[in-house]
Amino acid sequence: MPRTLIEPFRIKSIEPIRVTDRSERLRLLEEAHLNVFKLRAEDVLLDWLTDSGTGAMSAEQWAAIMRGDESYAGAPSFFRLQSVVREITGMQHLIPTHQGRAAERILFASLCSAGQIVPNNCHFDTTRANLEYLGVDARDLVIAEGLQPALVHPFKGNIDLDRLEALLKSDGERIPFGMLTVTNNTGGGQPVSMANIRACAKLLHAYGKPLVMDVCRFAENAMFIKLREPGYADKSPLEIAQEMFSLADAATMSAKKDGMVNIGGFIVLRHEQWLERVRQLEILWEGYPTYGGLAGRDLDALAVGLKEGLDEDYLRYRLRTAEYLGEKLDALGIGYVKPTGGHAVYIDVRTVLPHMPIEHYPAWALCNALYTEGGIRGVEVGSVMFGKRLPDGRETYHDMELVRLAFPRRMYTQSHFDYAAEVIGEVKAAAGAIRGVRIVRQPKLLRHFSADFEWV
Numbered sequence: 001m002p003r004t005l006i007e008p009f010r011i012k013s014i015e016p017i018r019v020t021d022r023s024e025r026l027r028l029l030e031e032a033h034l035n036v037f038k039l040r041a042e043d044v045l046l047d048w049l050t051d052s053g054t055g056a057m058s059a060e061q062w063a064a065i066m067r068g069d070e071s072y073a074g075a076p077s078f079f080r081l082q083s084v085v086r087e088i089t090g091m092q093h094l095i096p097t098h099q100g101r102a103a104e105r106i107l108f109a110s111l112c113s114a115g116q117i118v119p120n121n122c123h124f125d126t127t128r129a130n131l132e133y134l135g136v137d138a139r140d141l142v143i144a145e146g147l148q149p150a151l152v153h154p155f156k157g158n159i160d161l162d163r164l165e166a167l168l169k170s171d172g173e174r175i176p177f178g179m180l181t182v183t184n185n186t187g188g189g190q191p192v193s194m195a196n197i198r199a200c201a202k203l204l205h206a207y208g209k210p211l212v213m214d215v216c217r218f219a220e221n222a223m224f225i226k227l228r229e230p231g232y233a234d235k236s237p238l239e240i241a242q243e244m245f246s247l248a249d250a251a252t253m254s255a256k257k258d259g260m261v262n263i264g265g266f267i268v269l270r271h272e273q274w275l276e277r278v279r280q281l282e283i284l285w286e287g288y289p290t291y292g293g294l295a296g297r298d299l300d301a302l303a304v305g306l307k308e309g310l311d312e313d314y315l316r317y318r319l320r321t322a323e324y325l326g327e328k329l330d331a332l333g334i335g336y337v338k339p340t341g342g343h344a345v346y347i348d349v350r351t352v353l354p355h356m357p358i359e360h361y362p363a364w365a366l367c368n369a370l371y372t373e374g375g376i377r378g379v380e381v382g383s384v385m386f387g388k389r390l391p392d393g394r395e396t397y398h399d400m401e402l403v404r405l406a407f408p409r410r411m412y413t414q415s416h417f418d419y420a421a422e423v424i425g426e427v428k429a430a431a432g433a434i435r436g437v438r439i440v441r442q443p444k445l446l447r448h449f450s451a452d453f454e455w456v
Ligand code: F0G
Pocket: 049, 050, 051, 052, 099, 100, 101, 102, 124, 126, 127, 181, 185, 214, 216, 254, 255, 256, 264, 265
């Protein structure tokens, strides 16, 4: 058997990448106030800002788009999607939404009230923000291994069951439900094992609490279980996903990830008791329950995408992609969150810029260098994203400086990754020339999206 794992698709429609040179990129970055979020996408060579909604759809999905029915109520597109969602999740009640955070907002507003606590392995930003907006304490209980970038563990997304049990004992009456995010994006795209999902569900149920899963990357999680957890090697990703879902009472989904579509999301419920309240808020905020903020064609593209995202050859290639770039970083002596996750590689910036003072924002500086030297756009996950300016003008800093390179699905080929590794290697070799930045203007909330910077 040849050992090269090929992209399991061929290209039918292309989008040209506009080739730029270093001096042009430096000028564009300076015009964008040294913030890659403010670049125009056409000025980027490899756009690895996010894997959310950025992937390529298949010929079958484009065909499904034409089949989409735009009736306001009861469109066949809804019933096609419902049947696929029922098959994968085993849950009866599908509530479509325009994206994942809308699903969170509706479900949390239906189930939570101020003063409560919701435990999770790690809450994604929007999940946390939607809970905190309601006055709910969003508690992260990932295992200790999940917080050490260099440590290799097969399921770094697992929740710490001892801490979960302690919380259920001490504050049980304040907990409306428990959550698990698969894969754990905030912790590096790391999977949760079936054993951990099962034990978490059992523990919550023993205390009378439902399990709600955040399942944006459920297919990648299922494939990690197949590859790493004893007893699953001969099961299909679909069978594994079905077993994962069988342990949960409800789920929120951003279909922009493993749904393989550019927009969409949903809530799915096993029990009827939450349905009425959820449907009311759905109508208030998203639309009639058979379209929920989406066009009929979006529902059909998702019905096809959910199945394609579970294809074993696709998933093998998908997980291998991140691993392949990880191996190249190993060869260059560059650290990253290990092992590589499903959708992204998180570079540990301190292994490239060990001496840069934290006040010069090393992860932001590396992001800028990757763009200037190679036209690559990643995202800083460090002290700009998580630090704050205090009322007295002082700044707080984050304990890790990472750059996330997240890979749109079915978009880039192996040579793009070879190119990226070459760029990262060149950037590291000339690390002494990388310039730090200081913030010259920043909004109060979510400052990384729109702050302006200047060179130190
Ligand atoms: N949950 C997780 C684990 C996510 O990663 C995201 C989005 C959401 C919920 C929200 O879904 O964007 O459809 O509203 N993550 C994207 C990212 C934005 O870049 O990681 P959404």
